[in-house]
Amino acid sequence: MSNQNIKPINTGEIKEMLNRQKGKMKRYLSFCAHCSLCADSCFLYRAHNRDPQYMPSYKVIQSLGKLYKKRGEADRRLLTEIKGIVWRNCVLCGRCYCPIGIHIPSMIAFARSICRSQDVYPQGDEASSESWL
Amino acid sequence: MYDLIEGPFLSLAFIIFVLGLLYQGSRFFQLTRKKEWIAPPLPGAEKRVKKSVGQFIIDGLASVKGTLWKTDPLMMIVTSAFHVCLILAPIFLLAHNVLLDQSWGIGLWSFPESFTDWLTIVVLICVAFFLMRRLFLARVRAITSFYDYFVLLIAAAPFLTGYLAYHQWFDYRTVMILHILTAELMLITVPFTKLGHMLFFFLYRFLIGSEYSFTRGSRTW
Numbered sequence A: 001m002s003n004q005n006i007k008p009i010n011t012g013e014i015k016e017m018l019n020r021q022k023g024k025m026k027r028y029l030s031f032c033a034h035c036s037l038c039a040d041s042c043f044l045y046r047a048h049n050r051d052p053q054y055m056p057s058y059k060v061i062q063s064l065g066k067l068y069k070k071r072g073e074a075d076r077r078l079l080t081e082i083k084g085i086v087w088r089n090c091v092l093c094g095r096c097y098c099p100i101g102i103h104i105p106s107m108i109a110f111a112r113s114i115c116r117s118q119d120v121y122p123q124g125d126e127a128s129s130e131s132w133l
Numbered sequence B: 001m002y003d004l005i006e007g008p009f010l011s012l013a014f015i016i017f018v019l020g021l022l023y024q025g026s027r028f029f030q031l032t033r034k035k036e037w038i039a040p041p042l043p044g045a046e047k048r049v050k051k052s053v054g055q056f057i058i059d060g061l062a063s064v065k066g067t068l069w070k071t072d073p074l075m076m077i078v079t080s081a082f083h084v085c086l087i088l089a090p091i092f093l094l095a096h097n098v099l100l101d102q103s104w105g106i107g108l109w110s111f112p113e114s115f116t117d118w119l120t121i122v123v124l125i126c127v128a129f130f131l132m133r134r135l136f137l138a139r140v141r142a143i144t145s146f147y148d149y150f151v152l153l154i155a156a157a158p159f160l161t162g163y164l165a166y167h168q169w170f171d172y173r174t175v176m177i178l179h180i181l182t183a184e185l186m187l188i189t190v191p192f193t194k195l196g197h198m199l200f201f202f203l204y205r206f207l208i209g210s211e212y213s214f215t216r217g218s219r220t221w
């Protein structure tokens, strides 16, 4: 049994984490021009037939962006959804290039920290069955 | 109505624009006071190798290969034209500088009106291109919401109404009121929407420590 079904989600903790990084993360989120020029710099995007799901800005908007939009009111379903995005769809290789200078990896890493603080992360066998390459 | 939007509203819009950018900028400097070594000095790294002019050009062209100019040249041409014209047209527009001169006595040098008219057309064509991209390219649509269309409209509206006013299409007075209102809306929204990339492009790409920094930026959040 994984511990992922035991601990209740502590939204207070999520809110506190979001607030601590607000100055940086909210500016990154709001000054993204939504232009998609970062798409081709991500090898996962290219390796998946240019599926928009793998585009750097898409991954950030659907994970950290959603958490800020909901002001930290996340439930387990949302965090599990985010888990797939930030661990499976991005490997934090740091190669993404944004002309405006938005640093995608730090945002994905932060979304991972938030998930981990709620004990949501890929568990042993899950990590290997998610091998996608 | 005309007096109101041309007088106090206009000053207010400019004040919000300037103070908003100053606020965002100063927050940035407060938040990124920490410095880090982004590129540790390597022995001998300062020594510049002398290159011939030919080699310099070949290397320069080769380095374009890894950039967006290689992977998405059409978009790069359009976005460059868009931004250059967007900045130049209103600043060096005769009508604007005459108005500035009348009220402040500080009119800048201006382009010929037919030239700025062309710059305006270029901006509008580029906006149409962005709109098409947003509507039809899967990767752009995936991150597009109503907000993106709205901001694109905010950026385009002063140019559209300015164009209509210059050519005196429709009722001049109404178009002029719309022109000033949309221009004010644009100025007010720049510091607080994604248009704020106008400032943050420079802060991010020049000052934050990163592999992609244009200089050796070393600030960290």
Ligand code: HEM
Binding pocket: B010, B089, B090, B093, B095, B096, B099, B113, B116, B117, B118, B120, B121, B158, B159, B162, B163, B164, B165, B166, B167, B179, B180, B183, B184, B186, B187
């Ligand atoms: C807020 C104060 C503003 C005032 C009072 C103002 C006023 C005017 C006037 C009087 C004209 C000339 C119309 C004619 O020739 O009969 C004009 C044209 C124009 N304005 Fe503005 N303007 C303002 C702000 C802006 C801003 C912020 C922008 C762009 C970002 C802008 C872009 C243009 C353009 C592009 C034209 C010329 C269009 C063409 O020649 O084809 N204006 N404006």
Ligand code: HEM
Binding pocket: A033, A034, A035, A037, A099, A100, B079, B083, B086, B130, B134, B148, B151, B152, B155, B186, B190, B195, B197, B198, B199, B201
């Ligand atoms: C002054 C320096 C500026 C720089 C370096 C800059 C840079 C960029 C870059 C790199 C992009 C992404 C590529 C693209 O989608 O075209 C972009 C997009 C955009 N910029 Fe700027 N920009 C600047 C100023 C402005 C200003 C003043 C405005 C308008 C008031 C503006 C309006 C836009 C719009 C509307 C887009 C998005 C186009 C779309 O919907 O795809 N920019 N900018």
Ligand code: SF4
Binding pocket: A031, A032, A033, A034, A035, A036, A037, A038, A039, A056, A057, A097, A098, A099, A100, A101, A102
């Ligand atoms: S992260 Fe950068 S390149 Fe990607 S969509 Fe946003 S502004 Fe464009």
Ligand code: SF4
Binding pocket: A041, A042, A043, A044, A045, A055, A056, A059, A089, A090, A091, A092, A093, A094, A095, A096, A104, A105
């Ligand atoms: S860090 Fe993630 S989003 Fe960026 S290029 Fe690597 S896999 Fe793609």
